[in-house]
Structure formats: structure tokens, C-alpha cells
Amino acid sequence: MYKVMIVDDEWLVRQGLRQTIPWREMGCEVVAEALDGEEALALATLHEPDIVLTDIRMPRMDGLELARRIKRTHPEIKTIFLTGFDDFHYARQALQTGAFDIVLKPTDPAEIRRILQAAMASIAEDRSRSSYTLNLERRVRTSEPLLTEKIFFDLLMNRADKESLQLLLDVRGNGPSAFDSFRVVLFKTPGTGAPRGTAGTTGTAEAGEPAGARESEDAAGPEAQSAFAALKDRLLEAALTPFIPLGQEINAVVVSAAGAEELAAAPGTLPAEVPSLSLSSVHRGLQSVATAYEEASFAMRFNFGLGRGPVVRYEAIVAEAQSHHPAEWSETEVLGMIKWDNAAAIRAKTRSWHMTLLRQSAGSETALRHQMLQLMFGLYALLMRHFWELGCLPDTKSFLESASRADSPETMLRWIEAVCCEVQAAYLLSKQQGKTEFDNVMDYINGHFHKELSMHDLASGLHMSESHFSRIFKKKIGKNFLEYITDLRMEKARDMLLHSDLRVYEVSLAVGYQDARYFSQLFRKVTGETPSDYRQSFSYQA
Incomplete structure (x- = not known):
């Protein structure tokens, strides 16, 4: 039943409306009558009518003011005005108040019935829409934890698409700025073979793992569980994401950089029974979450069996590896080995480093692994600094x-x-071909056009500023950096479209565009045709 309130200062009008309209037959019930707007406003709050039939000109408060106030306090109510010919100049004002419709006096019962039925249909539609919205919001709230966990997991694994990221931001209400400065943190639940300082990144026993390093789940007593709960509370204070289970009791969480610093600055306040926290370096932007996860995973693995404290940070590991050469090699020695020795000499040198580390470790497998990892990091940093342009x-x-x-x-x-030998081979080849450093950069660009290329990184490799690199590039190539990359990708795309069976989205990925729609728009801008039309036009010519 739809509830109706009649408002008119004339008793005959109110009675006439009651008697001439078959309210019950229409599915309506007159729940209240009022003499003026003030009385009607009070009754509207009491009875909550769905429809108000009101005169315009009344004492104390007229129908226009009544409609305005009803709209503010009860926006769902449909207001229908009754007005005579003499008062019809009020119609414009009435419509401005948001009135549903206007009926002229003397009233025609058939006309009133038609307008009432239209109002009822509008109310039913509003209620249906409202019910749908509420159900949708309820479903989103119910599925939000699972949805966000799934998307963040895909982010960590570097397989989240742009649509998923936008959905994530819409559901959580986080703007992209929330991820302007963050770290990825990994930790293990207690009692799963991961006492402080022995956390690995897989659930199976690591090679070289000392016997007894893993504990049974029975070791996770009430104290450990309580301490772990306290750790979770600390992490939640800085968390930008929910906790993301990765399997084998490993958990990941993205935290603000400031919150991570607070944890790292006061490690003594962390419960002693919980495993160590493995932190990535500080990153910016959702697209770098996967790299941050790789760093945190490495920090966790590097910390395996070493007992290095409650908080292990990736950048600290890198700094230690670059500043400390356990095999006592120098930068000059490595550069000379790459530039002047042969592959056999390189193998002999690296094996001598290994033997030195073996003696220094005094038979400890864990210590040897630790020193070899330092050697890997130190060499990689040095080679990247001097030979990255070889590609x-x-x-x-x-x-x-x-x-x-x-x-x-x-x-x-x-x-x-293998890496040292590969770098040496590439270095000797570049010298034989007489290439300049800029030529090597262009070779790298041409061989890696499908990847994300940074002009800043390329300029740094040539030891010049980004602006200077941009000017040199334009002078030598005749195009700016972005134009060259775009034209190169479009050239490769045209070739793939004509000489392969790859689908458009596969071509898009192959030339470096994750978003196939953006690729198609850019392709059309450059060639004047969509990728599909371009392929089809050449097939007709053939």
C-alpha cells in the first residue's frame, strides 16, 4: 500500500478527494489530512507518506514552502500540487521545488488517478534501484577482503592488469598517492619452522639447511601466538594493504615507508618470539610493488640461518655487499679481468675467490652461502656500473x-x-666493431624496445644529464627519444601484423604495450588505420 497525505485548507476539497478516488483499489491509503503546511510537515514526519497531494495557497505555510521543506527532510516523497487557473503562475515555482506534477482545480478524478499511478510507478522504480544499490554495496563490502587480497597478490606476482588496479582503488577508496612511498614486508607465522633469523622463502627445506632448523607447529605456544598478534597490530598501524598469505605460512603486507621506519627504529619493542621482518627498499607507485616483493623475498632468503636481528632491510644487505669484498678482490682487478683476460682465466679467478671464501668460512655451509651472496651482489653492482650499456x-x-x-x-x-664471461664477450665484440658508447646505447634500445626504457637511466650510463642526453639523441637520430621508441615499436608491430598470426593484443604485448586499447589508438594515430584494418588491407592486396 502506498501512503497518501492530503493537504488543503478547504474541507470540501479534502472530502471530495477522499470520496472520488478509489484509493484501496489503486493500492493506496490516505493516512493523514492537514489544513496547512505547518500541520502537514509535522504529520509527514509522523506518518511518512509516499505521496503528498497539496494545495498551493494556504494560511501560515503555503504549499510551495511545504514542498521545499519536505524535499530537504524527506526527499523520497512525491509531491503533487493542486492549483486553480488563477494560481497557475505559481506552477513554475512549484516545478522548481521538485514537484512530481501539477493538477488543475476543479480536479478531474481520472486525471488525478493517472498522475497518482505515474507517481506510484516512479516510487517503485526508486525503491528497486535503491534495493539494487544496497545489495551491490553489501556484496562489495562482503567480497572486498577477498577481492583486495587477490589483486594485491597479483601485484606482488607482477600480473595485475590496469583494470584490476582501478577496481582496487575504487573499492578501497585509496588514491594512487597512498602508494607514493612504501615498503613490502614479509614475515612468517610462529611455530612453522621459522624461528627468528631462520625464515626461508619456500616451504621445503633449503639446500644446506642445518638439521633441526625447522620446528614443529607444537612449538607455537600461547606466548608465541600472543607475540605474533602484537606484531600484527604493529604492522596494521602502518599497513596500506591487508595481510596477503603467500603459502607455507609466509605473509606479505605493503606498509607506508614512515611506518616501516618506526618499526625498524625500535626493533627492541618487537616481541622476541616472532620471526624477523624482511623489508624491501622504499618504492613509489603501484607498478613497482612486484620489484619491492622480489627485494623483500631476497632479504628473507639472505637472512636464512644468520640470526641478523628482528628487522632485515634489503638496502642494508646491498650496502654491505658493495662495501665488503670477502674474497679480497678490487675493482681494478675485476675490470682488468673483463677487459684483458680470456674465459679460462676468468673461470680460474672466480674459482680462486670461491676457494678463499671456503677457507674463510671454516667449513660452515651457512657462512659460505652468505659470503657467496655478498660476492654476487658486489660483482653485479660493479658490472652494472661499468658495463650495463653492453646490454x-x-x-x-x-x-x-x-x-x-x-x-x-x-x-x-x-x-x-657465466655473467663475467658473457660481459667479457660482449665487451670484446663492441671493441672489435669499433662502436662508440652511444652506439652501444642505441643497440641496447633497439634490442630492448619492448621493455620499459628510462631516459634517465640511459643518460646516467653515459655519464651525462638527462637534458644533455636528450639533445644529443635528437641531434644524432633526428627524433626525440619518445618519438624514436614509438616509431620503432610501430615498425615492429606492422611487421608482426603482416608476417605472423599473432592476435592484436599479443602484438601489443610483444612491442611493449600492456594495454591493447592504447596500442590500437596509438597505431591508428601513426598509420591512419587500426591494427585489424591494417592487416586486412594488406591481405586483400595479396
Whole structure:
């Protein structure tokens, strides 16, 4: 039943409306009558009518003022005005108040019934829309934890698309600025074979893991569980994401950089029973979450068996590796080895480093692994500083993955040998071809056009400012950096469209665009045709 209130200062009008309209037949009930606007306003609060039939001109408070106040306090009520010909100049004002409709006096019962039915239909539609919205909001609230956990997991694994990221921001109400400065933190739940300082990144026993390093779940007594709960509370204060379970009781969380600093600055306040926290370096932007995760994973693995304290930070590991050479090699020695020795001499040199470290470790597998990891980091940093323009060195993410997979000192030694030999071969080839440093940069660009290239990083490799690099690039190539990359990608895309069966989105990914729609728009801007039309036009010519 729809509830109706009639407002008119004339008793005959009110009675006429009561008697001439078949209210129950229409599914309505007159719940109140009022003589003027003031009385009607009080009754509206008491009875909550769905529809108000009101005269315009009344004593004390007229219908226009009544409608305005009803709209403020009860916006869902539909107001229908009754007015005579003499008062019709009020119609414009009535409509401005948000009135549903206007009926002329003397009233025609059929006309009133038509307008009432339209008002009822409008109310039903509003209620249906409101119910749908409420159900949708309820479903979003119910699924939000699972949804955000899934998207953040994909972010960590570097497989979240742009649509997922936008959905994440919409659901959580976080703007991108929330991730302007953050760290990824990894930690293990207590009682899962991960006492402080022995956390690994997989659930299986690590190669070289000392016997008894893993504890049974029975070790997680009430004190450990209580301490772990306290740690979670500390992390939640700085968290930008929910806790993300990664399997084998490893948890990840993205925290603000400031919050992470507070944790790291007061490690003594962390419960002693919880495992150490492994922190990435500070990152900015959602697109760098995956790299931050790789760093935190490496920090956790590097900390395995070493008992290095409650907080292990990736940048501290890197700084230690770069400042300390356990095999007592110098930068000059490494550069000379790359530039003047052969592959056999490189293998002999790296094996001598390994033997030195083996003696220094005094038979401790854990200590040897630690020193070999330092050697990997130190060499990688040095080679990147002097030879990155050759284009043969892995990027940081790939290096961290290699370091994490290296499960023994022998595996690390083979990696060091292979990288040094590959760098030497690339260096000697560049000298034989008489290439300049800029030529090497162009070779790198042409070989890595499908990846994200930073003009800042390229300029740094040539020891020049970004602005100077931009001017030199334009002078030598005839195009600015962005134009060259775009044209190169479009050239490769045209070739793939004509000489392969790859779908458009596969071509988009192959030339470096994650968003196929943006690729298609850019392709059309450059060529005048969409990728599909371009492929089809050449197939017709063939």
C-alpha cells in the first residue's frame, strides 16, 4: 500500500478527494489530512507518506514552502500540487521545488488517478534501484577482503592488469598517492619452522639447511601466538594493504615507508618470539610493488640461518655487499679481468675467490652461502656500473630471481662465472666493431624496445644529464627519444601484423604495450588505420 497525505485548507476539497478516488483499489491509503503546511510537515514526519497531494495557497505555510521543506527532510516523497487557473503562475515555482506534477482545480478524478499511478510507478522504480544499490554495496563490502587480497597478490606476482588496479582503488577508496612511498614486508607465522633469523622463502627445506632448523607447529605456544598478534597490530598501524598469505605460512603486507621506519627504529619493542621482518627498499607507485616483493623475498632468503636481528632491510644487505669484498678482490682487478683476460682465466679467478671464501668460512655451509651472496651482489653492482650499456646484464628483478634460486655456493659460482664471461664477450665484440658508447646505447634500445626504457637511466650510463642526453639523441637520430621508441615499436608491430598470426593484443604485448586499447589508438594515430584494418588491407592486396 502506498501512503497518501492530503493537504488543503478547504474541507470540501479534502472530502471530495477522499470520496472520488478509489484509493484501496489503486493500492493506496490516505493516512493523514492537514489544513496547512505547518500541520502537514509535522504529520509527514509522523506518518511518512509516499505521496503528498497539496494545495498551493494556504494560511501560515503555503504549499510551495511545504514542498521545499519536505524535499530537504524527506526527499523520497512525491509531491503533487493542486492549483486553480488563477494560481497557475505559481506552477513554475512549484516545478522548481521538485514537484512530481501539477493538477488543475476543479480536479478531474481520472486525471488525478493517472498522475497518482505515474507517481506510484516512479516510487517503485526508486525503491528497486535503491534495493539494487544496497545489495551491490553489501556484496562489495562482503567480497572486498577477498577481492583486495587477490589483486594485491597479483601485484606482488607482477600480473595485475590496469583494470584490476582501478577496481582496487575504487573499492578501497585509496588514491594512487597512498602508494607514493612504501615498503613490502614479509614475515612468517610462529611455530612453522621459522624461528627468528631462520625464515626461508619456500616451504621445503633449503639446500644446506642445518638439521633441526625447522620446528614443529607444537612449538607455537600461547606466548608465541600472543607475540605474533602484537606484531600484527604493529604492522596494521602502518599497513596500506591487508595481510596477503603467500603459502607455507609466509605473509606479505605493503606498509607506508614512515611506518616501516618506526618499526625498524625500535626493533627492541618487537616481541622476541616472532620471526624477523624482511623489508624491501622504499618504492613509489603501484607498478613497482612486484620489484619491492622480489627485494623483500631476497632479504628473507639472505637472512636464512644468520640470526641478523628482528628487522632485515634489503638496502642494508646491498650496502654491505658493495662495501665488503670477502674474497679480497678490487675493482681494478675485476675490470682488468673483463677487459684483458680470456674465459679460462676468468673461470680460474672466480674459482680462486670461491676457494678463499671456503677457507674463510671454516667449513660452515651457512657462512659460505652468505659470503657467496655478498660476492654476487658486489660483482653485479660493479658490472652494472661499468658495463650495463653492453646490454648483456640481467635487470635487477632478474638478478634477484637468480640469487633467490641459487640454492648452493656451487650454483652461485656458476652464475658468477657465466655473467663475467658473457660481459667479457660482449665487451670484446663492441671493441672489435669499433662502436662508440652511444652506439652501444642505441643497440641496447633497439634490442630492448619492448621493455620499459628510462631516459634517465640511459643518460646516467653515459655519464651525462638527462637534458644533455636528450639533445644529443635528437641531434644524432633526428627524433626525440619518445618519438624514436614509438616509431620503432610501430615498425615492429606492422611487421608482426603482416608476417605472423599473432592476435592484436599479443602484438601489443610483444612491442611493449600492456594495454591493447592504447596500442590500437596509438597505431591508428601513426598509420591512419587500426591494427585489424591494417592487416586486412594488406591481405586483400595479396
